[in-house]
Amino acid sequence: MKTKHFIQLLDHPRIESAIAAAEAKTSGEIRVVVQHRPVDDAVSFAQAEFFRLGMQKTRDRNAVLLFVAPASQSFAIIGDEGVHQKCGNEFWNQLAAAMQADFRREDYTGALVGGIERAGALLAGHFPRRPDDTNELPDRVIEQ
Numbered sequence: 001m002k003t004k005h006f007i008q009l010l011d012h013p014r015i016e017s018a019i020a021a022a023e024a025k026t027s028g029e030i031r032v033v034v035q036h037r038p039v040d041d042a043v044s045f046a047q048a049e050f051f052r053l054g055m056q057k058t059r060d061r062n063a064v065l066l067f068v069a070p071a072s073q074s075f076a077i078i079g080d081e082g083v084h085q086k087c088g089n090e091f092w093n094q095l096a097a098a099m100q101a102d103f104r105r106e107d108y109t110g111a112l113v114g115g116i117e118r119a120g121a122l123l124a125g126h127f128p129r130r131p132d133d134t135n136e137l138p139d140r141v142i143e144q
Contacts, residue, residue, distance in 0.1 A: 006070035007034070011109040012141050018113045019139040022120025028062040028083065028127045029137040030116055031055060035144060038071040045069065046076035056080055058136050062127045064119045066099075066112060075099065077115065086126040095119065 019030050031053060039045040046067035050056065055063040061082035068075040077092055077099075084092075095118050102111030 006068075006108055007036075007143070009106070009108050010034070010112075010141070014109055015112050015116070015141050016139050018116040018120075022116050022123070023135060023139065025129055026062075026120060026123035026127050027060055027130055027133045028064065028120070028123030029055065029058050029135075030064050030066070030119055030123075030139075031137055031142065032066045032112055032116070033068070033142045033144070035067065035069040036071065037069075039069045039074065040072075042067060042069050042072065042074035042076040043078075046078045050078045050080075053137070053142075055137065058082075060127055062123060063137065064123065066115050066119070068108075068112070070108075075103070077119075079119075082127070083123065087122055091122060 015032055022030055033049050035045065046065055049067060050065045055065055058080065061080040063080045064083060065078040067078065077095055079092065095115055098118065099111045099115045102114055
């Protein structure tokens with residue numbers, strides 16, 4: 001997938017609205033990062049981004065990062081330790097498979113929105129929103 005084509009087809013307001021809607025039901029946090037340059041290893045790069053963005057600092061260690069590198073035709077999903085303890089590898093594999101199917105159909109926004117919705121449902125089930133919950137991380141899509 002061409003990076004420019006990918007970026008042109010992304011519906012930022014729809015993605016950011018999906019993040020806000022998912023986070024309205026959970027104390028968890030979801031972020032989306034689109035890396036314009038190619039990366040050798042999407043998982044390693046995404047893990048580094050997770051820490052660079054301070055996502056490991058959420059109160060319940062319940063943040064999820066959806067990372068996409070269109071120039072490398074790769075993506076990764078990183079969940080903090082609190083989330084991973086609740087869902088295990090099977091959830092991540094199913095989420096990745098669903099997103100990959102949407103990416104192959106060039107439904108880039110749909111892939112991200114679907115990933116956000118699935119991650120949000122998981123987070124809501126294990127980390128329901130609390131009365132004192134605050135939005136710990138911005139909902140905007142990060143492009144770099």
